[in-house]
Amino acid sequence: MAVQKPVVILGVFVADTAYRAARAPRMGETILGSGFKLGPGGKGSNQAVAAGRLGADVTFITRLGRDPFADMALATWKDAGVKAAVIETPESYTGAAYIFVEETTGNNAIIVAPGAASLISSADIDANAALIRSAGVFVTQLEQPIDAAERALEIAREAGVTTILNPAPAAKLPDRIYKLSDYLTPNETETEELTGMKVESVDDARRAGDRLLSLGVGAAVITLGDKGALLHTARQSEHVPAISAGPVVETTGAGDAFNGGFAAALARGVAPLEAVRFACAVAGISVTRPGTAPSMPTRDEVERLL
Template structure:
């Protein structure tokens, strides 16, 4: 089984569905509430494990109810924790607004003790990273630790994937440590200054990311699929619908985790992008983030439909 190591955070997602976001000072009635596991790193670990990879999660948790939730969801998904627990802070949480009509979302994340992740978390798991097929990180934990992890993985010959979310200015040289970088439209614009509104502009942004050092760039385009660009190939992969969109929360994480799982087991990058699009297309038909990640059997069945 292929091995993937994910550096990131877990948060408990508190999701509120309503017609619109309230204005400051205003209270409105919502349509529903849901408490579920989230955090980009954790979601990607769950997605990778359910897609068939041996996924390991590096993070910090508190010693509270939300930490119990994290450990439980990882156990059920098949994720191996590589964590420490701390009683001086809390396990992370997120406030998610979901627009009732469209399923689109806006999110506030508070990392809690995972915001204190430092280079010692990487050093403690150096052998785990060195023996992985792929190392994945995002930008919800301290950025300098993400870079340190990418540097270690690159030194050990491990393929690296950066999901640059939430959007942030990257230090010089960070993209050069990435075999794959996977921003969405907004994040790609923040990194390149190119507004992504079409496949053509996504291609321009992907070219700019490669010019900054990334080995390959994948711009995820929501309902329009994904754009893949490397030194030899540029291809637009359409979205793969699996039914009515219920919620887009976690779709990008579903793509990243399943893309990495496919890549780690030997698929070509283009086939892995298609695999990721199939997984993301299933995930948006379900509520929640980690809870929406499809199984390998579901992804294979969707791909078989063409």
């Protein structure tokens, strides 16, 4: 039996304020919605919750304010078995997100205000260097400052830790960060932002994957929505179809479910292709449920689906 290595995730917690309506309002317009939900979110936090629910030994590094949203964060992580490495930031606020969900399709549009987490610095990363070095898998995204993400990837890489960069939300990246990423996990939009290449098919994803490899990443794992995901390395290019668990209710958080599932599987010693398949199943279950962190499945649920 493979040893479960620790997962360390750097990122942002935000309180998700989710509004459902038939369409988004135009500027200056007020419309009536059909639903509202307040819940835990933030890409890094969602990924940590996903990994925690799947049984991973996961620690989450972030900054929180001292307010009711911070209390929500700590309760969410405790419930999912996530250990918290929190830098308290009373001079700021815990992050929040506006999520519009189109009720006919389940598609979403999001505004994130990271608050305290926008103050995460390279010095914060250095203060948590021992924790990062102790990981088997390290994951980060781009909701906190990029220089902090880069410093954390550097520490992890120097220690021989497997590194995953989820380049979300889409942003221009420093050249060096690609070389620090064993796995880069963009969706179609983020892949286009990074490569300038439109991704509308698996073949498009392969061509974009070649471009990402040329920038220095160890492997590109391009998520393709309802088409599944592509694992693209110098030696293999394997398309894993989406795994359906039922009707789609909401796609918010599906990418986070995938990344958390992928990290948890790699930390168990699962081969990369099987880890992608496992992650597709995690995402497949998450989209059948409303919300982000609350939609993350357990390992038993995933293995039953597989």
